[in-house]
Amino acid sequence: MRNGGNRAVPSLFVIRGNDQGTRFELEEPILRLGRDSSSAIHVHDTEVSRQHAEIRRTNGNYTVSDLDSSNGTFVNGNRISRHLLASGDQVQVGSTLMLYTGRSDEADEDLEMINIAAAEGSQDSSRIIRSVSQEQGSQIFAPDAEFSLNPWLARARSNLQVMYRTALAVSHTLDIDQLLQRIMELIFEWVEADRGCIMLVDPQTKLLKPMVRRTRAGVPSDEEITISKTILDYVIERNEGVITSDARQDDRWDSAASIVQMGIHEAICVPMQGRYDVVGAIYIDTSTSPEEIIRKGKTDKFTEDHLKLIIAIGHQAALAVEDTRYYSAMVQAERLAAIGQTVTTLSHHIKNILQGIRGGSYLIEMGLTDHDETVVGKGWKIVEKNQNKISALVMDMLTFSKEREPDLSKANVNRVAADVIELMQGRTDELGVELVWQPADEMPNMMFDPEGIHRAVLNVVSNAIDAAGENKPPGRVEVSSCYDAEKSLVQIVIEDNGPGIPPERMDELFSPFVSSKKGRGTGLGLPVSQKILNEHGGRTLVDSEVGRGSRFTPEMPAVAVI
Amino acid sequence: MDEQQSVLIVDSSEETREVLQTALERRGMRIFSAAQVGFGLELARRHHPDLIVLDLELDESSPEHLSAPFAEQAGADHASLVVLGSVRRRNSCLPNAEFVAKPYHYAPLIRKIEELLGRCAMGETGPCRRCS
Numbered sequence: 084m085r086n087g088g089n090r091a092v093p094s095l096f097v098i099r100g101n102d103q104g105t106r107f108e109l110e111e112p113i114l115r116l117g118r119d120s121s122s123a124i125h126v127h128d129t130e131v132s133r134q135h136a137e138i139r140r141t142n143g144n145y146t147v148s149d150l151d152s153s154n155g156t157f158v159n160g161n162r163i164s165r166h167l168l169a170s171g172d173q174v175q176v177g178s179t180l181m182l183y184t185g186r187s188d189e190a191d192e193d194l195e196m197i198n199i200a201a202a203e204g205s206q207d208s209s210r211i212i213r214s215v216s217q218e219q220g221s222q223i224f225a226p227d228a229e230f231s232l233n234p235w236l237a238r239a240r241s242n243l244q245v246m247y248r249t250a251l252a253v254s255h256t257l258d259i260d261q262l263l264q265r266i267m268e269l270i271f272e273w274v275e276a277d278r279g280c281i282m283l284v285d286p287q288t289k290l291l292k293p294m295v296r297r298t299r300a301g302v303p304s305d306e307e308i309t310i311s312k313t314i315l316d317y318v319i320e321r322n323e324g325v326i327t328s329d330a331r332q333d334d335r336w337d338s339a340a341s342i343v344q345m346g347i348h349e350a351i352c353v354p355m356q357g358r359y360d361v362v363g364a365i366y367i368d369t370s371t372s373p374e375e376i377i378r379k380g381k382t383d384k385f386t387e388d389h390l391k392l393i394i395a396i397g398h399q400a401a402l403a404v405e406d407t408r409y410y411s412a413m414v415q416a417e418r419l420a421a422i423g424q425t426v427t428t429l430s431h432h433i434k435n436i437l438q439g440i441r442g443g444s445y446l447i448e449m450g451l452t453d454h455d456e457t458v459v460g461k462g463w464k465i466v467e468k469n470q471n472k473i474s475a476l477v478m479d480m481l482t483f484s485k486e487r488e489p490d491l492s493k494a495n496v497n498r499v500a501a502d503v504i505e506l507m508q509g510r511t512d513e514l515g516v517e518l519v520w521q522p523a524d525e526m527p528n529m530m531f532d533p534e535g536i537h538r539a540v541l542n543v544v545s546n547a548i549d550a551a552g553e554n555k556p557p558g559r560v561e562v563s564s565c566y567d568a569e570k571s572l573v574q575i576v577i578e579d580n581g582p583g584i585p586p587e588r589m590d591e592l593f594s595p596f597v598s599s600k601k602g603r604g605t606g607l608g609l610p611v612s613q614k615i616l617n618e619h620g621g622r623t624l625v626d627s628e629v630g631r632g633s634r635f636t637p638e639m640p641a642v643a644v645i
Numbered sequence: 646m647d648e649q650q651s652v653l654i655v656d657s658s659e660e661t662r663e664v665l666q667t668a669l670e671r672r673g674m675r676i677f678s679a680a681q682v683g684f685g686l687e688l689a690r691r692h693h694p695d696l697i698v699l700d701l702e703l704d705e706s707s708p709e710h711l712s713a714p715f716a717e718q719a720g721a722d723h724a725s726l727v728v729l730g731s732v733r734r735r736n737s738c739l740p741n742a743e744f745v746a747k748p749y750h751y752a753p754l755i756r757k758i759e760e761l762l763g764r765c766a767m768g769e770t771g772p773c774r775r776c777s
Contacts, residue, residue, distance in 0.1 A: 435658070438748045442664035445751035449668060458667060465660045513659070 093145055093168075093186050095138075096258045100179030101127040103414065106258075107181075109145055114138040116147075116176065120486065127486055129617035130154050130177030141167075143186055147174060153620070170265070184261050198309045199282075199291060214317075214325045215390050236388075259283075259407050263295040266365070266400045274389050276351075276367035277302045280310075283355075283363035283404065284319075291315065291364060310366050314352055319361050324353035324394040326385050347371045349385045353394045355401035362401045365393055421596075428596040432476060432605045439469035479607040482538065482614065483595060489532035489618045493644045496573050497522040497564055499533050503541045504562060507548060511560070514552035521563040529573065530642040531619055539615040542608035543577050543623070543635045550581025550633060566641065574638040583629040592625060612637060650762050651675040651692060655685030655715070656700035656729070665698060668755050674762075682711050689715060693722045696761055701730035716742065725761040727754075 093109040107114075107124045116124035119133040126135070132152040139146050148165045149156040157175040158166045168174070170185040263281045270279060278298045282291040298304035314327055328349045350368035354361045369384045446462025449455075504520045511518040544562060551558030558580065565574045584592065593613045596606040613623050621639025652674050654665050662678045669676055677692055679685035689697060699715050712728065719726040719741075726742040729749065743761065745754055 434748050438658070439660045441748060441750060442660050446664055446667060449671070453671070461663065461667060465664070468660070 094184050095124065095174060095181040096184065096261060097126075097179060097181050098173075098258070100177070102179060109138060109140070112140045117150075118486075126176060126179050128177040128179045129614065131179060135176050138168075144168065145183070145185070152176070182258065182261070184264075198307050199312050199315060214321075214323045215387065215394060216321075216323050259404055260294065262403050262407065263400065266396060267295050267297045270365070270367060270393065270396060271297060271299065273392065274351075274367060275369060275384060277369045278306075278308050279365070279367035280308055281355075281363060281365050281400070282315075284361065286408070291319075294363070308366070308368070310350075310352065314350075315364060315366075318352045318354050318364055322354050322356055322361060324351065324390050324397070326351050326387070326390050328385075347376065351385050351390055351393050353390070353397040355397040355404065357398075357401035357405040359405070362404050365397045365400070367393065425596045428606050429476075433473075436469045436472050436476070439472070440466055443467075443469065476605055476607070478538065479542075479605060479611045482535075482611045483607055487618070489535050489615070491530045491532055491642070493528050494531060494533035494536075495526060495528050496531075496536070496566075496575065497526040499537050500540055500562060500564055500575055503537060503544050506541065507544055510545070511548055514548060514558065516548050516551045516558035516560055518548065519559070519561045521561065523564040523566050525568075526564060526566050526573070527641070528644050530644055531639065532615070535615040535618070536637075536639075539612040539637055540575055540577075542612045543575075543637060546608055547577050547579035547581070547633070547635065551579040552581075554581055568641075571641045571643075572638055573641045574636050576634060576636050578632065578634045580632040583631055583633055584625070584627040585629055589625065589627070593623075649673065649675045650696075651677065651694040652758065652762075653685065653688055653692065653694040653697045654678040655680075655682065655697065657681070658700065661700065661729075664751060665755075668751065669758065672755075672759065686714055686718070689718045689722075694724055695722075696725045696727065696758060698727045698729065698758070701728050712742075727758060727761065729754075 095107045095109065097103050097105045097107075111123060114123040115134060115137055116122060116126065116131075117133050117135040118126060118128065118131045122134070124138065132150070132154070134150050135152040136150055136156045137148045139148065145168045146165060147156060147158065147163070147168055149163060154177055155162045157163065158168070158172050160173075160175075166172075168183045168185065170183065172183040174181045174183055263283075267279055267281060270276065276299065278296070280293050280296040282293050284290070285292045296308065311327075314325060317323070318325055326349065328347060348368060348370050350366065352364055352366045355363040355365060371384060443462045443465030446465065447459050448462075450458030450460075450462060501520065501522065504518060507518060510516075544560065547560045547562075548558075551560050560580075561576075561578045563576045565576060566572075567574070593610050594606075595610040609623070616622055616637050616639055619639040621637065624636040624638065625633065626636075627633035650673075652665075652669055654662050654676060655678075656662050656665075657680050659680070662680070666676045666678055677688045677694060679688055685697075685699070688694075697715055697719055699712060701712055712726075716726055718724075727745060728742045729745050730747055743757060745757070
């Protein structure tokens with residue numbers, strides 16, 4: 084279902100979101116899209132409903148229907164309830180953006196059947212009959228008086244403009260295979276080619292590698308496409324597009340036996356010039372049969388206008404390939420940086436825990452040697468505290484990394500919050516922070532995951548205490564709960580009089596492994612809280628002022644006990 | 646004969662302060678401790694300790710900047726300076742400090758403190774050149 088390579092199958096390719104880079108191939112007649120792990124299109128996005136949308140096949144095409152999701156389904160930026168998908172449509176659910184590619188008319192063709200033939204021993208007797216530099220090709224849309232006089236050129240121009248727009252739209256895709264497939268389709272729409280292929284220069288080996296091949300319906304697709312290496316080298320090195328033909332230009336050969344016997348083979352080969360380099364080449368060819376020559380006389384199927392057109396397409400495709408490669412490299416770099424940051428933060432935190440355990444053990448050993456129970460007790464307290472720290476860290480990491488459903492049971496938010504307050508008492512005493520708890524008078528039992536919410540509230544309260552502890556005395560943290568029956572909402576308000584959060588830090592507040600606690604924090608507390616609340620359909624509101632303190636309000640829908 | 650030797654511990658970790666204080670007090674030393682740099686420096690200037698244990702990871706943004714006034718004070722008082730953290734001598738502008746990388750074991754750290762205070766097996770008083 085995922086990450087397949089069969090381009091003939093319609094697919095949704097994730098171009099933004101947690102599943103970026105994943106391709107969901109649409110092979111079943113009905114597919115569910117949602118956060119639920121049983122969904123055929125399982126999206127790891129907390130803003131996506133469990134059963135968010137349905138993708139249904141009708142007459143070979145797919146229709147997306149929203150299943151009354153909380154945040155809606157969007158196609159090309161518009162909220163839809165049902166929409167017939169067309170290739171290039173962008174489907175957005177939550178923060179996940181996917182690109183739809185419909186069924187290709189042609190089956191996947193064998194890329195092995197493309198042969199780049201060396202000059203020697205080549206069967207191809209084609210030679211270059213015309214060439215156009217890349218710059219000239221790109222000037223295809225320059226105003227030209229001739230265009231308005233010649234209806235064919237005027238039509239061609241308008242066609243080209245349409246194609247250019249399409250090519251521009253295609254340049255937004257982040258999937259190179261899909262992009263090249265689309266480019267090839269466009270070329271076949273506008274040029275009467277029999278066969279075509281796109282080759283990209285492998286960034287490592289610098290060799291041309293066939294990426295896409297296409298054959299017009301009715302033309303045998305099992306024949307090898309032979310491309311002269313001499314011509315390819317010419318195109319790449321000189322950055323010029325060429326038309327080649329094996330027909331003799333000499334008029335005396337017009338009806339000569341050789342042409343009538345063999346037919347004529349014409350080809351266009353253009354460089355794919357990006358911003359900096361030639362990233363590949365596009366090749367198309369066509370053959371005119373002897374019968375056709377006898378019927379119509381010798382005509383050139385490929386003209387200079389075709390050549391210019393393909394050069395323009397090649398340029399667009401190259402820019403898109405460069406963009407996509409650059410983007411992938413950036414995503415990769417960001418991922419590596421994120422991994423680096425994660426490892427640094429975690430090792431720092433674990434190092435501190437290890438230091439604590441060593442300290443505690445040292446005291447225990449010293450106490451045992453000296454037969455001093457007080458010192459043993461002191462040491463044991465430190466060891467125990469660090470055991471709790473590592474256990475909390477592991478729990479946070481598990482909560483953060485695992486996709487899970489809240490374990491709903493009947494519970495009371497006041498009870499859960501009161502437990503957190505009790506647990507934090509020792510810490511507030513240590514830091515000289517006053518902790519005040521004001522439960523709501525009315526707080527019905529409701530369905531939620533008490534352990535999860537306990538963890539979510541604990542992380543926020545613990546942060547508030549740390550923040551208030553930085554204050555010159557008296558540090559103060561006030562926790563209150565609130566139930567809004569009308570909105571069916573439950574909130575826990577946690578206010579501290581700590582230093583407050585600078586506005587520039589607000590955006591990274593819920594980013595994992597970003598801690599402002601100078602090495603004391605794992606950077607997992609708030610992201611974990613937020614994740615748990617999101618899993619409950621809730622969120623955490625934050626309000627903070629530097630110098631005055633912060634107010635965190637975790638809230639979630641009050642789900643009545645059935 | 647000797648006045649009670651004193652050690653200043655500047656470390657944001659309460660646990661480290663407690664472990665060092667307990668261990669060093671049992672060895673007859675007088676301990677001052679601070680969780681923050683500002684208060685630590687105040688204690689250093691007021692009590693002129695014989696040795697300062699300084700955790701440079703108090704604030705990772707500018708460890709050198711933080712440690713400079715301690716080094717100055719230690720120099721003026723002919724006191725030893727033990728720096729805990731990930732900073733290495735070659736990267737440091739504190740040529741006279743002893744560096745102990747984290748995570749460290751307490752027994753060797755305490756031995757080093759004793760040596761620096763001249764409490765090594767040789768029985769010398771004052772900073773022990775041989776051991777430091």
